[in-house]
Every structure is written in C-alpha cells, then in structure tokens.
Amino acid sequence: MAGCWGRTPVTLEQIEAEQLALPAVYLTADGREVIMPATRGDVIVVPGSRQLAFRAYRCTAPACPNRERGSADRPFLFTWPDPLWNVNKQGQLQFDVVPDRAAETLRRGGLPEPTCPGCLKLHDTGHQTAESRQRHSKWVVYYELPESAARYKELDEQYRRQLQAMGRQR
Ligand SMILES: [Zn+2]
Secondary structure (H helix, E strand, O other), X not given: OOOOOOOOOOOHHXXXXXXXXXXXXXXXXXXXXXXXXHHHOOEEEOOOOOOEEEEOEEEOOOOOOOOOOOEOOEOOEEOOOOOOEEEOOOOOEEEXXXXXXXXXXXXXXXXXXXXXXXXXXXXXXXXXXXXXXXXXXXXXXXXXXXXXHHHHHHHHHHHHHHHHHHHHHO
C-alpha cells in the first residue's frame, strides 16, 4: 500500500511534530554554529564536547548598529546565554535551581531578556528603563534557517490540504 501515492501518508500530528523539530542554529560562547532540531530547546550540550550552545537570535531593529555585520549567508547572530545552565560531570545539561532565578541570573552576568549586543551598546546608559528594554526586546527574534522557514511553509500547506481532505471524508 505504502508508496502507491508517491508520498508517505502523514497525520496532522506528524506534520506538527516535524515543524517543531526543524533544524535551528545554536551558538557556542566562542561563536561556533551548531545545527540541531529546535525541539532541543534554548540550550544544548554540543555533541562530543562539554560546551554549551544557545539558540541564535537576530535583531530586526531598523537602527541596529549590527545590521551590516552579518556574514555572507547569515545576518548578525547572537544568543541569550542563561548562566544558570551548565554541564555536569556526565556531560549532561544541568540547571542550577535557585530561590530567585531572575536575581541570580543578573548576579551571574545574564540579561533579563534576549538582547542585541549592538543595540545594548547604543542604548545602555546604565539606567535603562524597563519600558525601553521592552520596546527593544520586540526587535529580537529567533534566527530561522531559510531552509527551515521554507520547509515550515511547505508543511503548513500540507497541513491545510490534509485538513481539507479529512473534511471531505466526513
Ligand atoms: Zn540590534
């Protein structure tokens, strides 16, 4: 039976699962790219190492000083490192559970939300208001690989077709 239709029949759940697991870019502290399924979350241990890598973000602010700083095939990327994550002796991800997560993050040099390093320099006057930070954080988005974005769209269309086909069956 399988193969008669030229493509594998899939359920809506399978389509959704593939959308969530599309490849995403993670960056190590020294800027190395690691491509992993986005289902891995915001932080991973780089395979074969004890290094952490965090999901890559990009800045869409029109006045971003880093707008032109990307490389040939990537915009300027950065991460939102969470200093409460580390790698244990077994090489596994470990999260330090602390009473006040927000305060401890800041104490260890983390930032309260994803922040573009270029815009931070531009706006950081030492007394940045919560409001101006909020306004800026709107510009910061996950970086999506172009091929993942294209596949996502394809799957969306497949989902819609599938849904219509199911409607006709009822
Ligand atoms: Zn920026």
